[in-house]
Amino acid sequence: MPLPRLSRRTFSQSVASPQFFLPTAFSLLLALLSVSSDALADQPGNTTNNSLVEVLNRVDAEGVGHSDAMKAMSAQAKSTDVSPVQLFATLDSMSHAEPRAKNWLRLLASQQIEATESNAATTGKLNSLREDLLVFFNDRSHDGDARYLIYRYLVDKNPDRRETLLEQAVDDPFIPLRYLAIERKMKQAEQFEGEEAIEAYLELLPLARHPNHLREITASLKKLDRPVQLAKQLAMITQWQVIASFGNKDSEGFDHVYEVETEYAESPLDHELVKQSFEAATTSEGDDKTTGETLTWQTLSTDDNAGMVDLNPTYDNAKDAIAYAVCFFELPEGETTDAQARLGCINGNKAWINGQPVLSNEVYHSGSSIDQYVSNCQLRPGLNSVLLKICQNNQTQPWAQDWQFQFRLTDSTGRGIPVTVLNVAP
Known part of the structure; x- marks a missing residue:
């Protein structure tokens, strides 16, 4: 079986x-x-x-x-x-x-x-x-x-060496050492009050790499009436062009190459993609079977603190469904091109950077977290693009209803790359 x-x-x-x-x-x-x-x-x-x-x-x-x-x-x-x-x-x-x-x-x-x-x-x-x-x-x-x-x-x-070694490791390129150093600094910051505490947390904000640390720091700053947005600190991409729903009956759509993927692969940097319409389709023995519905791209943004993009409100909690999300963006001048794509998603998913496949995970409703899936990828100076394929199945349990994702680009240490999203609305 x-x-x-x-x-x-x-x-x-x-x-x-x-x-x-x-x-x-x-x-x-x-x-x-x-x-x-x-x-x-x-x-x-x-x-x-x-x-x-x-x-x-x-x-x-x-x-x-x-x-x-x-x-x-x-x-x-x-x-x-x-x-x-x-x-x-x-x-x-x-x-x-x-x-x-x-x-x-x-x-x-x-x-x-x-x-x-x-x-x-x-x-x-x-x-x-x-x-x-x-x-x-x-x-x-x-x-x-x-x-x-x-x-x-x-x-x-x-053991007395620990304090000295970790004091200098808050910007260490090796993440496990940096993690211990940031953890130590956060415990010290907990002992401060008022402006002294705010100053300590703000000093750690650009140095922290682990999402849990960033979440705790931003939560502490919020309690101190100095709120900062976690999504911004993580450099989450919060504005997308999305098109849905394509068929995913029996989860067959995960491996099926719909026309959106074909068009994107041919010209991954062409903004005209989001001005095209596509026929809604399901799969039947490996072939597309159109439903007669014409699908168009929609601008979908999020103000969620962690950068989570929820597809359910826009697409009526669709089941057996696939959504594509694309973003065209500019890389800051002087920024590294050796990057990592980091996706948090509770649904089956695929990701492409500049037309190259970087992630593929056919896993449904087994949990989600920031940076759940990580892959090396290559960016280029100037214009770049990312395409995501987010697949929902037909499970009916209350815990299997989410259809959402969060995505960011980082360097090898987990520092978020603050890309500039281009306004290419259809």
Whole structure:
């Protein structure tokens, strides 16, 4: 029996949401190694650091390289013959590692830190080692996961370091570190009153990246009679041209390419798209079947504090329906073109940037949040466009009635890109 279509995610170039603690995979690797180290004790124990790193860097999806990695790691798991040079070579190698390989490298680096610390303690060089690790941490050009590993080590050995390290991390490019630093500053701001509190929150506003932090900061400012709009701080796009409803019976419309998609793909920067009308259609054995209704684009804006665009009031709570939303916008001069598309949507959805597909998630009514789906995308100086396909099914439960979305563009750290929406009303 096939899986229900309502739960199928068909395609994603998604970027993983920021993790604020070492991944679960790290703990899992430790467990695996503890189980297998005795069984693999007869493996060679003289693997050099360079060759070991090479073995770990070959780890990939679907189990590729994991067996070799486990053997190599188990063979040296109890080795204390580690030099600072080897440790920093491992930390440096994390900059170019794929995610699964990086889990192994993180484990290796953690073990090497312990071994190097043990060696340094017996030679009177422990303080020198920790200062070298601090220098590595302070250099933001190094891999964020490697720096975060060092942060945890330094704080574990000296909890008083936490305040100093986080004080300077409020603008750190590695989001988990910035998250901790902003969290610390927010707790400090809670102790202030009046203008002092307002000043503290306003200082954090342009630095915060996580939507929850931005939501809490704007809520605190509202309580202090200094309201700011969350959607603006997040750089949500709040003005769209929308056309609906196209058919989505049995959720078949998700994969079906309606004429709107075809026209957009041919000329993704052509404003004339929103001046065209389209025949309402359903799908029948893969072909369009027109209903005789002519659909036109409508301007749809939102003043929702979080930038949520609700399709239900405009389209009468339609079911088995698809809406397309398009926005043409100008990128600010000097703004990065290496961006991320971030969509929050409780319905099945697809997204294109400048004609290129970036998101595709056939997931219905399983929850929604700011930045729920994230994908890298490429913008261009000047004119750009985004097309969204928002799919509603026919579920009748009260919790399955929402038909809505929120969308923004950010840089790689989650800083919202404040685009200028062009007035291209039909």
